[in-house]
Amino acid sequence: MNYAVILAGGVGSRFWPFSRELEPKQFMKVIGEESLLQTTIQRLKGVVPPERIYIVTNNIYFHEVKAQVAGSGIPDKNIILEPQGKNTAPAIGLCARLISRIDKDALLLVLPSDHYVKNPGNFKKTLKKAIACAKNDLLVTIGIKPGAASTGYGYIKAGAQVKAGKGAEYFRVEKFLEKPDLKKARKYFKDRHFYWNSGMFVWKARVFLEEVKRYLPDLYTNLKRIDSVKDIPNVWPRIRAISVDYGVMEHSRRIALIPATFYWTDLGSWDALAEIFPKDKKGNITNSNTLSLDSRGICVFARGNRLISAIGIKDTVIADTPDALLVCDRNKTQDVRRLVEKLKSLNRKEHQAHLTERRPWGSFTVLQQGIGFKIKLIELTPKKRLSLQRHKNRAEHWVVVSGTAKITSSGKESFVRSNESVYIPKGKKHRLENPLRVPLKIVEVQTGMYLEEDDIERFEDDFKR
């Protein structure tokens, strides 16, 4: 049977300041109302049923993934958690191992969760060809016909075309090539044998594990020690991080390439994102809060509702968030990664989380901080509640501004309605709950001399934190 393995553990930094460590690209709503992960799941409709879709991600993203797949039919047990990110070979190997223990003939569609595909119909057709091909015990990679001399992708050089019966035509693969310089990229672009390496693969779990055994024996040994998800935490720390391209694809002799018949981008940079957005006559991407004079090729991406204005600016990405702004030459968007590294080395916080932080129960936004106080806007999802908790160093004033809150304080329950407030003194056990089917909004004013998130003692928690 066919299974999907969606890789959703990436901590991509190239969409900073929109993406953050705690909110990476795959969970972002890049186009429309669904995240890239949700769109990836959508695209599988009619190819793989939800109960056979697996998502492998980092522990810290569990609640986010759970919230994003809610209603899709994907069971929670299909969210496979890595204690640490170890790159793609171990992640895929892990799923191959776990799934093959349920279904030894399982065929896996391995898909990144953060790519953009324009034509889902053609995507499905390509997948079906790849599935047919993989049945011949081949590792199938989906190659993209280059649309430009891009230096942002790895390339695959295809060899002879092979007919393997029942429509299972494919190309042999001569070589995997790393991201080229511009000169090489131009050469590859002109040569019809070259494809972009999309990172989408189709293969039998068994066949993949055979190749892991051959080329990554240490990984294979470790994977054999995993009989169920319970074993992962023990084994994982010993595993060496390595990509499937470098560890398996560049060595294996059983590789087949199926060309994609759909428009694709890995959305690997702001510039790649800009490509898929509609532009005005001057090549600008703007929104209702943009005002520009004599500018062309400006790509404004705004999270928040500040006015963004530009005068005489050319070919520039302006990415604006409440706590960080990026102004970047469109030809230098690959360097955003370097900027994020710099942020880390400076021990700043802007690469970690947004001012609006998601939680399994909803979200909160820090509106202002000053000496002795912090103001938050808290939003609770219907029917969710925070942990029963206590703070050593802070008191909290809550004003309900929308919805109704159920508040437990010193064991007593009360309902606090819109335009009502309540005071939680320092050191008092309390719990906040949204008992209704509409969102609950609360303004929280914290007072005290220490107001960090780690001043929390949890007694009961629906999310086992």
Place this chain on the structure above:
Amino acid sequence: MNYAVILAGGVGSRFWPFSRELEPKQFMKVIGEESLLQTTIQRLKGVVPPERIYIVTNNIYFHEVKAQVAGSGIPDKNIILEPQGKNTAPAIGLCARLISRIDKDALLLVLPSDHYVKNPGNFKKTLKKAIACAKNDLLVTIGIKPGAASTGYGYIKAGAQVKAGKGAEYFRVEKFLEKPDLKKARKYFKDRHFYWNSGMFVWKARVFLEEVKRYLPDLYTNLKRIDSVKDIPNVWPRIRAISVDYGVMEHSRRIALIPATFYWTDLGSWDALAEIFPKDKKGNITNSNTLSLDSRGICVFARGNRLISAIGIKDTVIADTPDALLVCDRNKTQDVRRLVEKLKSLNRKEHQAHLTERRPWGSFTVLQQGIGFKIKLIELTPKKRLSLQRHKNRAEHWVVVSGTAKITSSGKESFVRSNESVYIPKGKKHRLENPLRVPLKIVEVQTGMYLEEDDIERFEDDFKR
């Protein structure tokens, strides 16, 4: 005797988004801890005593000017208020009229309030020369030796040098020239006869009024109707707006030019501001919240503490405020004005006020607005109080986060301390006061369906609003 007339009514828009209609350039702290107006006053120390310094400004800036001159020794009665801005000739004429009624031999130093002068010592020396010269019944203009072929200034062509005894050397003036194009500016720059028109003048009130009578007889007639400040509101609407350059200087035959011996700029654009700031090796103006890669000539000005990052950006001004961002080619900073015009025509709000709005009693910042609520941080200056007021449509929750508040609600007074809160129901008369000598900070959560500033009924007000 010598008097200073400081022109502080400008609604300059070229520093947008830092300057706003309600917070124009002259009130901004551009360099250091004092505003341009305050620095202008400082520079007069030893030249004109505070009781003879007059400030002419727009009605709406009265409280701001009053707050800014507090402690300088300038009496409130010296703040002359125009009901509407009518450009420089009427403003100067008004002061000349009012001062000459006190002192018919008054000599006026007319100074803009929003310029930058590097060397106050040399400034004073130049002023003294100009005073000596003005005693000969001349209209003295202070000319600036051009530092570049600027298209942003008006020029003055000087004629022969004249010695008028007692060190009163000056140049005759051949011509006033409007802002030139680049070609002309280059010509002027090379020619030692050309000076920038600084807008700083020295003359006897009587002599100036004689010239107004000759060249602007309608203005003169109107000024004659003003015997005291009480007459201004009646006369002012009839007055035609006109600049002193266009109305008087370009026509008068009694003009003398004294060259300045100090570095000066009118700070007429972001680019002019950038010139006076220290730069790093790559020509960048940054602060501790700036992170840049491969950028040169970037000028980051930030109000607020967001991280500003730039990659591959050249010769660009980035001016960031909580509700509006400007990214502008350094060579196009004159066009900021056009942008502000566009904002006005679009009926936006970002050209009017900052999110932090000053009030005579302190300031408030709108932190967040949503359906049915608005969150403000209110800061009260020691010993100040808001009006006794009432709101038809909103209730207010106040949490004191710093200092102590004296609150009057339904006639009862109470003291609310840090970490205490109080609720003001809709329709209830209330008053907020800071009774102590330390600042008071309050988080205000407003609830209700109409939350605009105009929902206020005032019963008593220390500021006569």
